[in-house]
Amino acid sequence: MKAVKILFLTLLFSLISFAPIHKFYVSVSQIEYVSEKQSVQIIMRIFIEDLENLLRKRYDSEITLNESEKESQINEYINQYLSSKVLFEINNELKKFNFLGKEYEDDIVFCYLEIENVSKIKDFKITNNLFFDVFDEQQNIIKTNINSEKESFVLTSQKNKAEVHFKP
């Protein structure tokens, strides 16, 4: 019982502290298929604070985001992290993405990923494990716009995959 209680209290921590900051661990991935360019374009919005927290824990405790130093090193870390946590399968085939870079806006990092040479999409599957290693109640929102059909999903560590299928 005590253990359970402590688990609850830990969960609670991130809910109730820091009154004016976001108390909502969430990332948003906007995925768009641009058929004329044969390209899947992905923009991920992540709170700077969450990402910094993660990179410090995983790679380098000295890192500070958005301070112009070490940005290329930071890009490598982000690429490394995203590559290990986010997987795309298109038409049942695992597809690698290019990490094009990131930009900062207020308290958010925008990460840009692209999958090239996608001539058509019949099935699209994303596995997103972002931040499940650090935040218990992380939610990853996925918004897809593929073949002119819009869908949206909320992924958690219990349900970390989203799939869209299209009629041939």
Next chain:
Amino acid sequence: MKKLIHYCLAILFISAGLSAQEIVKPERQSGHKNENKFKELYDEFATPNMFRTGSGAPGPGYYQQQADYKMDIELDDVNSKLSGYETITYTNNSPDELKYLWVQLDQNMRAPDSKTPLIESTFTEQAQSPSDFVKKYMKDQLERGFHIEKVTDTNGKSLPHMINGTMMRVELPKSMNTGGKFSFNVQWWYNINNHVEEGGRSGFEYFSDTDNKIYVMAQFYPRMAVYNDVEGWQNAQFFGRDEFALPFGNYEVNITVPADHVLDGTGRLMNRKEVFTKQMMTRFEKAKKSYDEPVVIVTQAEAEAAEKLKSTKAKTWKFYAENVRDFGWASSRKFIWDMMAVKIGDKDVMAVSLYPPEANPLWGDWSSKTVASTLISYSRMTFDYPYHKAISASAPMGMEYPMICYNFGRPDKNGTISKRTRYGMMGVIIHEVGHNFFPMIVNSDERQWTWMDEGLNTFVQYVAQGDFGAKYPDALALGDTEFPSRRGPASKIVPYMSGNQDYIAPIMSKGLNTHQFGNNAYGKPATALNILRETIMGRELFDYSFREYAQRWKFKHPTPEDFFRTMEDASAMDLDWYWRGWFYTTDYTDIGLKDVKRLYVSSKPNQAAIKIAFDEKKSIDDLEPMVYFVEEGSDEYNTSMKNNDPLQNSTTLKEYLMDNFTEEERKTIESPKYFYNITFDKPGGLVMPIIVEYVYADGSKERVTYPAQIWRHNDREVSKALATQKEIVSIKIDPDLETADIDTSNNAWPKEIKQSKFEQFKSKN
């Protein structure tokens, strides 16, 4: 000129009206209720009464209860334990007879039988780090929650009481009538939580290097619940996230802590000479006259020395606070202490900061100045800050109490102060000091209506941040010209308002029950108020009304209706449609340019004329003379019309002018040359003004705002007929992004082909 335009426009309207009447409905429609977005909020608002009037002001029967406290508190630093003995004197100003009193025991939110964890949905992670596992399942901790030792009357006789979660009901020996007073004593203690590890809005932070703690204390004593005309006894339990509702009263508080602790809190320090050294007294006298720079009362060197020595003696700090709704205090031997004076009206107020060496140099440079600047901005927007001091204490959280608040933001361990730390620290100080106004003084029920304090406060914070950046350009990061605000500007709320409807709630929701607390209770209401100020009302009307609200309800308990009504009462603006859309729904703004049609004047009877003739059963030749318009690109249009003057194209018009105006008059008449029918559509549910920028062929621009009421007859689509001297080459809706329009791809004519955000980034890099 004017006359002629009106004539032409009138004809345009008539033809538009005719086509609308043409639509024949084959079946009889069923009736409907009034679902007009401009319908008054009579169904949603409580009926005005003797307590709260229709104007939004307190009514002749308005009352509020009073709770006065006398407390002796003792801190056991070694065991992180707090104990106290308090006497509460409760005054019943209500017209009601009270049989019992309710007291809030907020610490019970952490008690073993707390329902807080039970209302959260949880699950076990499939993969966990060993350190998380240990923290979650294996680490033990002391039991939390209040231990109520006794509840007695003034003669020491035990009073029957019953604890229901975070509330305690105390039975009165006999019912209290109006004006009655009742005093009772409570003796209590609890184990203080480590707020960094366990969370919480108060508690201690542990520093392992010197084995020291910083205590930032609040909700540490049994506090009276609010009894009022709206709710009776406050009955919403404390689950941790939603904050508080408290009556005003006077506090006499004696706090005993280790002798080397530096302590400050709500109220006047009554025994300064006993607890200050001579040197501190001299520095304090100097600080009272220092308006530009803070004066250090306890230096960093003194704090660092105290950290190591650790006195075993105790010292008692005595405070008296008048007309406050709560009491908070911060204490540590790690504290550096500085103060400066700030003129508010004709009074001097002290801006005070408490922070450990770890917070320097950031805090020494900016904390007290930020406090001072905040008091000036908020006093301008509301009323002169009525208390004699405002304290900012350093703790990794952000939380507010009367006269004192706890704020995060310290340099990294290696000494770097990132931009985010810097702006975060200044922003949180402005925000928490601002809470002195909402809800510490304008005392709304935080637990029920989170937006009333967080939203209003975040809105004024936005204004105050602008002031602060302008006053202290040195405070800004290199290259910045203004303080960056992420809440307030309309465009910043778009991602939230365009998001998944399953995860957003109307502002008029209880904070506890919302998914996105930050956007729901802070971001959206702050933005809604900013848009109301800048776009709907204008600063003059808004600021007057907002101040009126703050002044009417300072040291009182307002409800949402009191705010809504006052804003209308003081501005002569019926804003029910705005409250309804922005506060009672999750609708969003999306207004588009559906169509732009150019028209030409023609003397040949067109299809419209044929219809009129048919309807009136006349031949075309028998119709009254008319000016006809032909749409560009229609069957009746021919390119020769394009270059002719409207007068050349219409004999009717020429004749009318000849018959009705003298030659002199005709010379001064200038006829419009260009005619347009512009159709706006509204995919979004919110009604908002249509702000349009017309760009003419000569490069000149004209801004026209069609008030929101343009949508009152048709919520989906409206049109404007325009007659101009110059050709319109482009049109843009909401050019300055001030309405939070979630889709701007339909805002321009001709349609702007915008590069996507992704393509923009790709081509840049």
